[in-house]
Amino acid sequence: DGGITQSPKYLFRKEGQNVTLSCEQNLNHDAMYWYRQDPGQGLRLIYYSQIVNDFQKGDIAEGYSVSREKKESFPLTVTSAQKNPTAFYLCASSFSGQNTEAFFGQGTRLTVV
Amino acid sequence: GDSVTQMEGPVTLSEEAFLTINCTYTATGYPSLFWYVQYPGEGLQLLLKATKADDKGSNKGFEATYRKETTSFHLEKGSVQVSDSAVYFCALPSSGGYQKVTFGTGTKLQVIP
Numbered sequence: 736d737g738g739i740t741q742s743p744k745y746l747f748r749k750e751g752q753n754v755t756l757s758c759e760q761n762l763n764h765d766a767m768y769w770y771r772q773d774p775g776q777g778l779r780l781i782y783y784s785q786i787v788n789d790f791q792k793g794d795i796a797e798g799y800s801v802s803r804e805k806k807e808s809f810p811l812t813v814t815s816a817q818k819n820p821t822a823f824y825l826c827a828s829s830f831s832g833q834n835t836e837a838f839f840g841q842g843t844r845l846t847v848v
Numbered sequence: 849g850d851s852v853t854q855m856e857g858p859v860t861l862s863e864e865a866f867l868t869i870n871c872t873y874t875a876t877g878y879p880s881l882f883w884y885v886q887y888p889g890e891g892l893q894l895l896l897k898a899t900k901a902d903d904k905g906s907n908k909g910f911e912a913t914y915r916k917e918t919t920s921f922h923l924e925k926g927s928v929q930v931s932d933s934a935v936y937f938c939a940l941p942s943s944g945g946y947q948k949v950t951f952g953t954g955t956k957l958q959v960i961p
Contacts, residue, residue, distance in 0.1 A: 741891075768948075768949075775953065776953060777937065777951045777952060777953040777954050778892075778937070778951040780948065783948065793948075825891055825892065827891075827892075834879060834880035834899060834941050835941070836882065836894045836897065837892075837894075837949055838894075839884075839891035839892040839893070840891050841889075841890055841891045842889075842890065842891050
């Protein structure tokens with residue numbers, strides 16, 4: 736089945752540690768995105784990538800990094816520079832172009848302990 | 849810039865009640881409009897969409913009509929069920945050359961038996 740898979744579903748991190756969230760899609764989508772979701776704030780865009788080996792900062796990129804070495808994969812690293820990393824992280828993908836729907840993964844809930 | 853304003857939640861309804869969730873938008877041009885649904889602990893799924901003015905999107909008993917004159921895309925359902933309990937997001941793809949989506953803050957719906 737085609738889809739977009741995020742792992743792990745739950746992740747715990749100690750303060751000062753970097754962690755990497757995985758996102759893989761087999762939908763042959765060119766574009767991939769990372770969003771952060773906090774209660775009452777909707778979704779905020781962290782990074783997005785339109786093609787392999789290229790990505791752009793979204794609205795809240797500070798303290799995060801990404802890579803896009805393969806079309807299918809778009810991992811997100813939450814670095815120790817991110818001051819408030821506890822949140823629900825959503826990965827999405829879509830075909831390029833305007834007005835196309837985005838497909839979302841099941842999300843990763845990151846908690847700093 | 850593009851923006852989406854959604855009615856505040858949470859909304860609590862009895863089963864079989866009528867649902868309306870308001871959504872208004874500001875955008876350049878005439879983008880498509882989407883409603884996404886997020887069930888507890890999951891990612892977002894596209895519920896319905898409309899691609900041009902006066903279009904009506906529909907799915908699973910939900911409907912929304914793209915009203916250019918009022919810049920609105922209100923979500924309605926004639927008779928809600930307990931299984932409709934979720935968070936609903938109105939969304940607007942950007943008018944730029946890439947697929948960046950602006951989401952509303954989400955409206956939590958709770959349906960009680």
